[in-house]
Amino acid sequence: MSKNELTTVLIWLMAVLVSGVFIWLLADIIIHGLSKLSWSFFVESPQNVGRSGGIGPIIVSTLLILLVAIVTAAPLGLATAVLLSEFTRHDSVFGRFVRRSLDVLAGVPSIVFGLFGNAFFCIYLGLGFSILSGGLTLACMVLPILIRTAEEGLQATPNDYRLATAALGMSRSSALFHLLLPAATPAIAAGLLLGIGRAGAETAALIFTSGYVDRMPDSLFDSGRALSVHIYDLSMNVAGGDASAYSSALVLIILLLIINSIAMGLAKHWLHRSIVTV
Amino acid sequence: MNDTYTLGPLQAGPPCCDPEPLIRVENLSLHYGTKPALEGVSLDIYKGCITALIGPSGCGKTSFLSVLNRLTDMIPGCRVSGNVHFDNRDLRNPALDVQGLRRDIGMIFQKPVPFPLSIRRNIELPLREHGMSKQADLNEVIQRVLLDVGLWDEVKDRLESSAQALSGGQQQRLCIARALALKPKVLLMDEPCSALDPISSGVVEDLIQRLRGKYTVVIVTHNLAQARRIANYAGFFWVKERAGCLIEFGQCKQIFEAPAHDLTAAYVNGSRG
Numbered sequence: 001m002s003k004n005e006l007t008t009v010l011i012w013l014m015a016v017l018v019s020g021v022f023i024w025l026l027a028d029i030i031i032h033g034l035s036k037l038s039w040s041f042f043v044e045s046p047q048n049v050g051r052s053g054g055i056g057p058i059i060v061s062t063l064l065i066l067l068v069a070i071v072t073a074a075p076l077g078l079a080t081a082v083l084l085s086e087f088t089r090h091d092s093v094f095g096r097f098v099r100r101s102l103d104v105l106a107g108v109p110s111i112v113f114g115l116f117g118n119a120f121f122c123i124y125l126g127l128g129f130s131i132l133s134g135g136l137t138l139a140c141m142v143l144p145i146l147i148r149t150a151e152e153g154l155q156a157t158p159n160d161y162r163l164a165t166a167a168l169g170m171s172r173s174s175a176l177f178h179l180l181l182p183a184a185t186p187a188i189a190a191g192l193l194l195g196i197g198r199a200g201a202e203t204a205a206l207i208f209t210s211g212y213v214d215r216m217p218d219s220l221f222d223s224g225r226a227l228s229v230h231i232y233d234l235s236m237n238v239a240g241g242d243a244s245a246y247s248s249a250l251v252l253i254i255l256l257l258i259i260n261s262i263a264m265g266l267a268k269h270w271l272h273r274s275i276v277t278v
Numbered sequence: 279m280n281d282t283y284t285l286g287p288l289q290a291g292p293p294c295c296d297p298e299p300l301i302r303v304e305n306l307s308l309h310y311g312t313k314p315a316l317e318g319v320s321l322d323i324y325k326g327c328i329t330a331l332i333g334p335s336g337c338g339k340t341s342f343l344s345v346l347n348r349l350t351d352m353i354p355g356c357r358v359s360g361n362v363h364f365d366n367r368d369l370r371n372p373a374l375d376v377q378g379l380r381r382d383i384g385m386i387f388q389k390p391v392p393f394p395l396s397i398r399r400n401i402e403l404p405l406r407e408h409g410m411s412k413q414a415d416l417n418e419v420i421q422r423v424l425l426d427v428g429l430w431d432e433v434k435d436r437l438e439s440s441a442q443a444l445s446g447g448q449q450q451r452l453c454i455a456r457a458l459a460l461k462p463k464v465l466l467m468d469e470p471c472s473a474l475d476p477i478s479s480g481v482v483e484d485l486i487q488r489l490r491g492k493y494t495v496v497i498v499t500h501n502l503a504q505a506r507r508i509a510n511y512a513g514f515f516w517v518k519e520r521a522g523c524l525i526e527f528g529q530c531k532q533i534f535e536a537p538a539h540d541l542t543a544a545y546v547n548g549s550r551g
Contacts, residue, residue: 089354164391164453166352168404169380169460178403179393 026253033250036243042251046214050234050244055251057216061131061224062200062252064217065210066259068135069142069199074192076139077146081188084147085154086176099148106144113141114205122209129223134210138202142195149194153187154180189267193260200256203228227252300325300464300494301346306360307521308341310353314521315341319360321513321527323464328486328495330505330530333515333545338522339498342515343466345369346496347383348376365463381408384457388469390449392441397433400441401456408460423455427485447478451485458493465489467497471504483508502546506534514542 001009044054080098088095117137127133157180165175181188203226211223212233225233231248234241299322308316316338323329331339341350348369350356362369364383393400401420410416420437424430429451433444441452450470457465467486471479487508489495499505505512512533514526526533526542537543544550 158391160387160389160391161393163349163352164387164393165404167347167349167380167385167387168407168456169377170404170407171377174403174407179395183394 029246029249029253032243033246033248036247037250041247045216046230046244049238049241050214050230051238051241052244055227055230055244055248057214058225058227058230058248059251059255061210061217062227062255064131064220064224065135065138065206065226066196066199068132068220069138070192070196070263072136073139073142073146073195077143077191077195078150078188080143080147081150081154082176082181085151086172086180102144102147105140106148109204110141110202111204113137114208116140117205118208127221129209129211129213130221131210131217131224132220134206134224134226135220137205137209138199141202141205142199145198146191146195149191150184150188153184153191156187157183185267189264192263192267196259196263197256200252200259201228202226203232207232227255297322297324297327299323300365302361302363303345304361306342306345306358306362308338308345308350308359309357311355316345317518317521317523319522319524321524323494323496324511325494326491327510328490328497328508329511329513330509331496331498331513331515332500332502332505333522333525334517335500336522337515337517339515340468341522343385343468343496343498346464346466347380347385348374349385351376381460382462383464383466384460384462385466386450386453386457386468386470389473390446390453392444392449392452394440394442396438397441397444397452398437400452401459404456405459419459423459424452426458426488427451427455428481429455445478447474447481450474450478450482454482454485462493464494464496467495469498469500472500479504502534502548506530514539514545516541516545 041054042059043056045057046055047053084095084098114137117133117140121127121133121136122129127136161179161183162172162175165179166172206226206229210226210229212225212229213223214225214230215222217224227248231245231252234245234248301323303322304320306316306319307314319338319342331342333339344350344353345358345362346364346369350358358370360370364379367374367379369379393403395403398420401423402416405416405419410419421430421434424433429448432448433452441449444452450473454465454470470486471482474482483504486495486497490508490510497505497509509530511528512530513524514533514537515522516525517523526537526539528538532538533542534546537546541550
């Protein structure tokens with residue numbers, strides 16, 4: 001076998017291995033989780049600490065936590081990305097400092113975010129164990145990803161657009177809103193999706209902030225159990241909870257898929273509408 | 279420059295009857311950081327005429343253009359000194375209304391920059407920015423400028439389709455139309471034909487000819503035959519002691535046929551540069 005063939009085979013092997021693990025994982029969850037899925041599973045409250053019953057209140061809590069996180073993080077993240085990419089010089093001390101801080105934050109383990117959220121939102125701001133505390137903590141956690149991907153997207157837009165709009169006497173802000181942001185939409189959407197994915201899969205940060213009460217929340221100030229926390233609890237603390245854990249995992253995957261396609265569609269619709277591509 | 283012979287006899291554009299300076303540049307120098315790019319340039323740009331700037335690459339012609347519409351503001355570390363006046367406005371004044379200035383002095387780049395929008399939106403966007411909002415007015419301007427650049431018949435049925443689907447020559451004419459829509463007094467053109475095929479280049483060149491008299495045009499070009507065909511005045515730039523400087527400025531005919539400076543003679547005859 002020549003060196004070239006060997007390389008080809010190795011690369012293919014790696015690709016098969018990686019997708020194989022993913023398919024195995026997905027198949028395992030679908031096979032074990034599908035049997036329990038029914039309409040009542042989606043709407044009923046958990047019974048017998050989750051061994052039976054459904055996950056209605058948990059889905060509601062999860063969605064509320066994600067909503068709080070995205071509504072807080074998206075505008076803040078976009079604004080910071082715009083500031084970094086358009087209104088500070090790339091090599092300025094301020095820009096370098098903010099970028100370095102974000103890179104450090106992106107690497108901080110989620111449990112640390114959980115402890116910070118508990119100390120700051122639950123205790124210091126007095127929000128207690130609540131969906132609001134959990135959502136805000138997740139917002140802090142996804143901000144670095146959101147900012148860095150959006151910033152890279154903005155910086156990847158051709159500099160010609162900036163020069164040409166300036167030469168036409170247009171202000172930087174209209175260049176930003178009419179051309180640069182729409183052109184950076186795919187990157188911004190990708191950042192948003194990565195953020196949602198990370199937030200939706202988060203467990204450690206939520207145990208300390210939104211808690212694990214599995215009742216239906218009345219408001220954002222109630223404690224609520226996220227799906228990931230529910231899965232963790234069922235598989236770790238509840239004997240005989242594996243079947244429910246599998247079904248909940250399947251629901252979480254479906255939920256993230258749905259949210260991702262909605263987010264992609266919305267971002268396209270809002271920012272991309274004025275762009276006409278070839 | 280053998281092609282000067284294959285293209286038939288060349289005629290320099292006529293001198294303008296009454297040269298009236300619109301832009302006065304005195305002792306202009308420009309540095310990028312500590313690196314000098316232009317040193318001691320003085321010349322007048324005459325109203326209604328076409329002024330061609332010629333010279334080898336890297337001699338500061340493009341930098342010179344970007345001083346005139348203050349695009350130099352957007353280049354970090356760029357320092358300009360000397361006096362530049364346009365229409366009684368001091369272009370070096372930090373408090374100058376730069377957006378207003380750029381409306382009066384439009385610029386066309388070497389590579390056409392159509393925005394990723396429809397053909398109509400490409401022209402509309404800067405107009406709306408400058409306060410025109412009635413659709414009827416906008417439509418009128420769009421039709422007028424597209425007729426001016428000879429693009430109307432080619433695109434009138436697809437104004438809503440992407441400007442980036444146009445050919446290179448059409449894109450450049452759209453960019454010129456977009457600049458003309460703002461009714462500028464001066465058009466700066468930075469090698470507007472060099473990214474185009476010969477036929478598109480010819481179309482754009484004819485268009486520039488038609489701008490004479492109505493607009494003041496300053497064009498940077500490496501195509502000496504083109505400079506000779508269209509320009510009334512010509513300035514020859516050269517690199518001296520690592521900074522660009524203006525060697526000679528005068529009527530186009532004189533620069534090409536009776537240059538006062540040996541370097542100019544060598545460059546226009548093709549033996550240097």
